[in-house]
Amino acid sequence: MEVDSTTVIPSAKPITSSGMTNMTPDDYRNIFWSMLRDAIDQMLTHPPGSYKPISYEQMYSAVYKCVCKQYSEQLYADLMTHVKTRLGQWSNHLTSVEDDSFINEFHKALVQYFHALGGIVPIFTYMNRFYIESKLHTDLKTELIKVFSSLVSDQHVARLIPLMVEAQSRPFCIPPAVMSTMCKHLYQLNPEYTVIEPKLFSSYLPNVLPQMTEEDLQAQKKADYMLQESLRAQGWGCSNNMSSTRKRDLEDAPGPPNRG
Numbered sequence: 001m002e003v004d005s006t007t008v009i010p011s012a013k014p015i016t017s018s019g020m021t022n023m024t025p026d027d028y029r030n031i032f033w034s035m036l037r038d039a040i041d042q043m044l045t046h047p048p049g050s051y052k053p054i055s056y057e058q059m060y061s062a063v064y065k066c067v068c069k070q071y072s073e074q075l076y077a078d079l080m081t082h083v084k085t086r087l088g089q090w091s092n093h094l095t096s097v098e099d100d101s102f103i104n105e106f107h108k109a110l111v112q113y114f115h116a117l118g119g120i121v122p123i124f125t126y127m128n129r130f131y132i133e134s135k136l137h138t139d140l141k142t143e144l145i146k147v148f149s150s151l152v153s154d155q156h157v158a159r160l161i162p163l164m165v166e167a168q169s170r171p172f173c174i175p176p177a178v179m180s181t182m183c184k185h186l187y188q189l190n191p192e193y194t195v196i197e198p199k200l201f202s203s204y205l206p207n208v209l210p211q212m213t214e215e216d217l218q219a220q221k222k223a224d225y226m227l228q229e230s231l232r233a234q235g236w237g238c239s240n241n242m243s244s245t246r247k248r249d250l251e252d253a254p255g256p257p258n259r260g
Contacts, residue, residue: 036123203251
């Protein structure tokens with residue numbers, strides 16, 4: 001999240017002698033929650049780095065004032081309801097996506113959400129400490145991850161993982177970095193997802209599979225050989241291609257300097 005610490009919250013009411021503003025339900029709804037909701041929407045709907053910098057100081061101060069004025073329960077309920085609404089929209093969109101675009105679209109959603117968590121969780125630190133942890137005995141990041149799992153990944157993982165397995169069988173169909181990020185975030189959402197297709201996750205995450213036996217090592221060697229053969233069939237590493245490339249390199253290389 002981009003941070004601009006120079007912006008301050010405009011006062012909703014005159015400051016009292018205690019240093020805090022008076023906050024009516026309308027103040028909470030129309031000023032403080034409205035400002036926080038808009039910041040959340042920026043982080044959830046705009047690609048990382050594409051939106052106007054968000055003032056961490058301003059947002060943290062808004063949360064602090066809401067908590068101190070006894071709006072913790074309402075603020076937490078509003079936050080979770082709003083995030084659930086947005087994730088429901090994401091899930092509906094994914095339902096309409098064709099198979100050939102599904103992995104990339106799901107990847108976008110994962111990256112967007114985990115980026116947003118990096119902004120939302122720090123902004124609501126004060127509420128997390130003095131309400132969620134102390135009264136609900138959990139934490140905000142855990143609850144936000146549960147929400148994504150329930151509303152998005154649980155709904156689509158049975159379709160997603162077979163598509164990832166298929167993509168993995170076709171070299172360079174999906175960039176390895178995308179597959180790695182997908183497996184990492186899916187594991188963070190729910191480690192049980194690895195049970196669906198352990199070999200897929202073990203290609204990008206350590207310690208997913210049990211320690212390999214001698215038979216496993218032989219099977220792995222065979223799989224590596226099959227992959228190499230598949231790449232050769234597609235022209236990768238072909239000796240003729242390598243010879244041609246080397247020949248062109250030699251032809252293009254400058255000759256030795258003239259010493260005469």
